[in-house]
Amino acid sequence: MLDKIFYNTVLCQTFSPCGKYLVAGNIYGQLAVFDLDNIFNPVIELLTPDYNKPKHIHTLESENQVCSLVSTENFLIVGSVNEILGWNWKSVIHPKLGKPAWTIRIQPKSVIEKCDINYLWYSEEEGKLYAGCGDNNIYIYNLEDGRLMSKLEGHEDYIHCLHGNGNQLISAGEDGKVLLWDTRTKKSHNKIEPYNNSKVARPDIGKWMGAAALGDDWIVCGGGPRLALWHLRSLDAVTVFDIPDHGIHVSFFHDDCVFAGGAAKHLYQLSYSGDIRVELPVSSTTVYSAVLRTSPHKVLTIAGSSPEIDLCTTFNYRDQVLHFR
Numbered sequence: 001m002l003d004k005i006f007y008n009t010v011l012c013q014t015f016s017p018c019g020k021y022l023v024a025g026n027i028y029g030q031l032a033v034f035d036l037d038n039i040f041n042p043v044i045e046l047l048t049p050d051y052n053k054p055k056h057i058h059t060l061e062s063e064n065q066v067c068s069l070v071s072t073e074n075f076l077i078v079g080s081v082n083e084i085l086g087w088n089w090k091s092v093i094h095p096k097l098g099k100p101a102w103t104i105r106i107q108p109k110s111v112i113e114k115c116d117i118n119y120l121w122y123s124e125e126e127g128k129l130y131a132g133c134g135d136n137n138i139y140i141y142n143l144e145d146g147r148l149m150s151k152l153e154g155h156e157d158y159i160h161c162l163h164g165n166g167n168q169l170i171s172a173g174e175d176g177k178v179l180l181w182d183t184r185t186k187k188s189h190n191k192i193e194p195y196n197n198s199k200v201a202r203p204d205i206g207k208w209m210g211a212a213a214l215g216d217d218w219i220v221c222g223g224g225p226r227l228a229l230w231h232l233r234s235l236d237a238v239t240v241f242d243i244p245d246h247g248i249h250v251s252f253f254h255d256d257c258v259f260a261g262g263a264a265k266h267l268y269q270l271s272y273s274g275d276i277r278v279e280l281p282v283s284s285t286t287v288y289s290a291v292l293r294t295s296p297h298k299v300l301t302i303a304g305s306s307p308e309i310d311l312c313t314t315f316n317y318r319d320q321v322l323h324f325r
Helices: 035-040
Strands: 010-017 021-026 030-035 056-059 068-071 075-079 083-088 102-105 117-123 128-133 137-142 147-153 157-163 168-173 178-182 186-194 207-213 218-223 227-231 237-240 248-253 258-263 266-270 276-281 287-293 299-303 308-312 320-321
Touching: 010 299, 021 068, 021 299, 030 035, 068 117, 068 137, 075 117, 083 117, 102 157, 117 157, 128 157, 128 258, 137 157, 168 207, 168 218, 218 248, 218 258, 258 287, 276 308
Parallel strands: 010 287, 157 207, 207 248
Antiparallel strands: 010 021, 021 030, 030 056, 068 075, 075 083, 083 102, 117 128, 128 137, 137 147, 157 168, 168 178, 178 186, 207 218, 218 227, 227 237, 248 258, 258 266, 266 276, 287 299, 299 308, 308 320
C-alpha cells in the first residue's frame, strides 16, 4: 500500500500572531504545526534528525481537506468543506488539538453539494472575516459573534482568492473575472477580465484567475492568463510578466516587488517593470501557498504539491526544507 503522505499537497499556510509557529494545511485534513524558534535557533546538543518536521500534526474531525487558513490575535481560523473552524492558539500548539472554540457552517444549496472555503482574508480594522467559497459567493462574518454580515454575489464560478486594502476588496475566480468591491457599500464597482485581453490571454491554459492582490495604485493578478500588473484606476495592463509558468496560484506585493508562483519550477520576485529579480527554486511542481513575515524572524515559506515546504530567510535563496510528514 502506497504511503499517501508522499502524495501530500499543502494548500495553505499561516503564521501564529507571535511569529513563532508556522501552520500548514493539507488535502488530508491535517494541520502541521512547525516550531520556528526551534528551527531557527536549534540547540546543537539537543538537535535530532526530525528538527525540521512538525512539532504536532492535528487531523480535523471531519478529515475534509484544509482549503484555507488565516490567523488573528486569538484564533487559528481554518476553512474546510462547508465549515469554518476557529481554535484558540493555545490549543493549536498543544499536543492534542481538542474541539474548536467556534464553528461557522455554510449551507450549500442542496444536501449533495459541497462548498469549499477556498480562501480566507481577515480585516483587522473591521474585525471581519471574508470567506471566498466554492458556491461562487463571498461571505462576511463578524468574528465577535459569528454573525453573517453580508453575502457578496457577482462571480459565476468558484472563488480562488481574496485580498483587501483599505476600503477595497479584490476577488479572483474560476470564471476568469477579477472583481473590485467597496467594503462600505458591499457592491462590486469594477472588474477585469484578463482572458479577453490579447496581451495576457492564454486560451490553452484557461480563463481562470488563481491569484490577485491589491496595492495602493496597482493590481497584480494571474491564473490561466499571464501574470500582469494592472493600474488600479485605469484598469490597464501596464506590465505583462514574462515568466515560464503554466498557471498562477500565488501573487502578492512586498517592498516594491511582486512575488508570484504557480505551476513553475520557481517562485519569482519581479520588479514592477517586469525584470526578474530573484528565481527561488521550489520543491513543489505547483505552488499553492507562499507566506511572508518580517518579525520576529524574516521568513518566507513556500508550499504546494509536495510534502516539502521551502523556507527562506533572505528571500534570495532556499535555506532549508521543512517536511510535512
